[in-house]
Amino acid sequence: MDTQVGIIGGGPSGLLLSxxxxxxxxxxxxxxxxxxxYVLGRIRAGVLEQGFQALMRRAEVAQRMDRDGxxxxxxxxxxxxxxxxxxxxxLTGGKTVMVYGQTEVTxxxxxARDALGGIVIxxxxxxxPHDLESDxxxxxxxxxxxxERLDCDFVIxxxxxxxxSRQVIPAEVLKTFERVYPFGWLGVLSQTPPxxxxxxxxRHDTGFALCSLRGPELSRYYVQCRADENxxxxxxxDFWQRLKSTIPAEVAARLVTGPAxxxxxxPLRSFVAEPMxxxxxxxxxxAAHIVPPTxxxxxxxxxxxIHYLSExxxxxxxxxxxxxxxxxxxRALKRIWKAERFSWWxxxxxxxxxxxxxxxxxxxxxxxxxxxxxxxxxxVLAENYVGLPY
Numbered sequence: 001m002d003t004q005v006g007i008i009g010g011g012p013s014g015l016l017l018s019x020x021x022x023x024x025x026x027x028x029x030x031x032x033x034x035x036x037x038y039v040l041g042r043i044r045a046g047v048l049e050q051g052f053q054a055l056m057r058r059a060e061v062a063q064r065m066d067r068d069g070x071x072x073x074x075x076x077x078x079x080x081x082x083x084x085x086x087x088x089x090x091l092t093g094g095k096t097v098m099v100y101g102q103t104e105v106t107x108x109x110x111x112a113r114d115a116l117g118g119i120v121i122x123x124x125x126x127x128x129p130h131d132l133e134s135d136x137x138x139x140x141x142x143x144x145x146x147x148e149r150l151d152c153d154f155v156i157x158x159x160x161x162x163x164x165s166r167q168v169i170p171a172e173v174l175k176t177f178e179r180v181y182p183f184g185w186l187g188v189l190s191q192t193p194p195x196x197x198x199x200x201x202x203r204h205d206t207g208f209a210l211c212s213l214r215g216p217e218l219s220r221y222y223v224q225c226r227a228d229e230n231x232x233x234x235x236x237x238d239f240w241q242r243l244k245s246t247i248p249a250e251v252a253a254r255l256v257t258g259p260a261x262x263x264x265x266x267p268l269r270s271f272v273a274e275p276m277x278x279x280x281x282x283x284x285x286x287a288a289h290i291v292p293p294t295x296x297x298x299x300x301x302x303x304x305x306i307h308y309l310s311e312x313x314x315x316x317x318x319x320x321x322x323x324x325x326x327x328x329x330x331r332a333l334k335r336i337w338k339a340e341r342f343s344w345w346x347x348x349x350x351x352x353x354x355x356x357x358x359x360x361x362x363x364x365x366x367x368x369x370x371x372x373x374x375x376x377x378x379x380v381l382a383e384n385y386v387g388l389p390y
Contacts (some may be wrong), residue, residue, distance in 0.1 A: 002151040003029040003119075005313065007126055007159035009166055010039055010120050012102060013285035013302040015109035019059045020310040022116055025315050029150055031141055033159070036110070039122075043189060043262055044102035046214055047072075047199070047296035049387025050095050052303040056105070063114045069100035070213070075385060077350075078202040079368040081248050084378075087199070091128050091375075091382035099199075101214050102299055124148075129168050131148040133279035153280070156309065158302075160286040161271070169278045176339050179294065179344070180305060181268035183351060185210075188239050189262040194219045195247075195255045201294070202247045203350040203364065206328040208294075209246035224351055231263045239263075268292040268347065270340055276305075276329040284309055289336050294350060295343035300387060305332050307390050335388060342384040 005021060007014045010032025018028040032039065048056075048069070056062040073089035073096045087098050113120055127141040132155060139150040157165020166174070184210075194213035202209040207224030214220055223242045225234075236259060244252040271290040276283040285302030308331050312324025349367055353360055371377045 001029070001148065003027045004152060004317070005029075005154050005156060006137075006150050006152035007156045008033065008129070008139070009044075009160060009163060009285075009287070010036075010122065011158060011160070011285070012106050012109060012299065014156070014158035015106065015113060015120070016055065016059060017158065017284070017306045017310055018118055019061060019109060019112050019116075019119070020183075020306070021313060022113075022118055024314050024318070026313060028118070029090040030113075030118070030120040030150070031127050031139065031150070032120060032122045033124060033127065033167060033243050034122065036068055036120075038107060040110070042103065042106075043187070043264065045293065045296060045299045046099050046212065046220065047100040047300075048098045048100055048105075048298040049303075050097070051307065051387050051390050052300050053098055055070075055303050056108075058249045059109075059112070061108045064104065064108055065098070065100050066103070069098040070215075071096050071098055071318050072198050074198050074328070076196065076198055076200040077308055077368070077371065078200055078248050078251075079365065080204055081250075082368070082372070083200070083248050083251075084368075084372050086378050086382050086385070088382045088386050092386050095386040097296075097386055099213060100385055105299075124245060127151045127159075127164055129165065129281060132168065132281045135280070154313065155281045157281060157283045157287045158285050163287050165281065165283055165287050166273055173275070173278060174272045177272045177274075180227075181270075181347065181351070182227065182354065183207075183224050184227040184229060184265045184267045185222040185241065185293065186229060186234060186265050187212070187220065187222045187263070188233060188236075188260045190219050190221070190258045190260055192219050192258040193217055193219060193255045195251055198249065199382055201346070201350055203352070203368070204246040205352070206242065206246045207352040208350050209243055211247060211251070225265060227265075227266045227267045231265050234263065266293065268294075268355050270344055272336060272340060273332070274329070274333060276332055277325070280377065282309055282325075283330060286300070288332075289340070291343040292347045294346040295339070295385070297339040297343050301336055301339050303357055304335055308332050335390070338384075338388055
């Protein structure tokens with residue numbers, strides 16, 4: 001089997017790149033380790049930046065997003081009983097974010113690939129890249145017990161933090177930068193009306209909480225917990241009690257509770273791998289970087305990688321122009337580190353750090369008070385939250 005671009009990973013990054021390239025006449029094959037049902041069963045982020053929305057429209061997969069997505073012109077930051085609404089639209093010259101779940105994004109991309117006859121091979125096991133420093137790389141994998149080979153011009157690693165792509169870059173070439181946080185997020189999905197029409201990020205002496213939403217009758221809530229917490233140890237009643245104690249009382253008073261549809265714990269980590277290119281291998285998304293979910297940047301950072309990478313590949317195949325490929329890693333990393341900074345700052349502002357009691361708590365309070373009083377500080381937050389330009 002052969003193609004022009006071999007893509008490892010069938011999540012939103014890999015599918016989006018495949019769709020964008022297909023529309024420009026570039027052949028792709030996507031290899032995904034899991035089943036389609038498994039990929040669609042992942043519960044992930046739901047806040048889309050302006051740039052991501054534009055990329056979905058460019059990929060001709062935005063019809064349902066534009067119809068069903070919820071446009072948010074603001075976001076709320078709470079500290080104890082104080083709450084501040086950041087006017088995203090007013091502070092950024094009309095920019096907004098859209099709440100539309102990653103599962104729905106993936107569903108739309110699958111439908112588009114199906115409609116165009118795109119090749120996505122699920123349950124591809126033991127995927128291994130070869131000859132990446134040559135101009136004839138290839139991938140081997142096993143499907144239904146049969147060994148297969150995929151010859152291609154380029155290999156794109158969209159296979160996440162634990163995937164094989166990053167691991168094949170020699171240790172003397174790859175540099176990694178990491179910070180692991182001493183807590184996680186316990187998340188609950190419930191078929192209840194959202195407590196607020198916009199997201200509320202809350203910091204309280206009991207920890208962090210986030211009130212989010214997926215639709216008019218579907219809510220997503222998080223509370224801070226230990227990184228090694230077992231979600232099964234939390235009853236629904238325990239979760240709702242913790243959430244109510246963490247968000248402002250006026251918000252808690254109107255919270256509608258119900259059975260958890262899904263309950264999980266996400267550890268928090270900041271991670272960046274450099275470079276994002278080695279020979280004919282290019283990394284994108286979680287294969288190259290992880291951010292804490294506090295700033296809603298994970299999926300959006302993956303989208304900016306795909307923007308740079310799709311443009312570079314289109315220029316290479318269309319005009320023989322290698323500049324985009326040569327500069328891909330540097331361009332992507334410049335934006336990645338800005339998003340890492342913002343996510344780190346939001347995490348520092350909003351979480352209870354056990355080692356920071358006393359002085360650290362007062363600094364967090366002072367940071368929030370400054371944010372309350374400074375339009376300039378609010379503008380910085382707003383500009384980062386809606387998404388820095390590509």
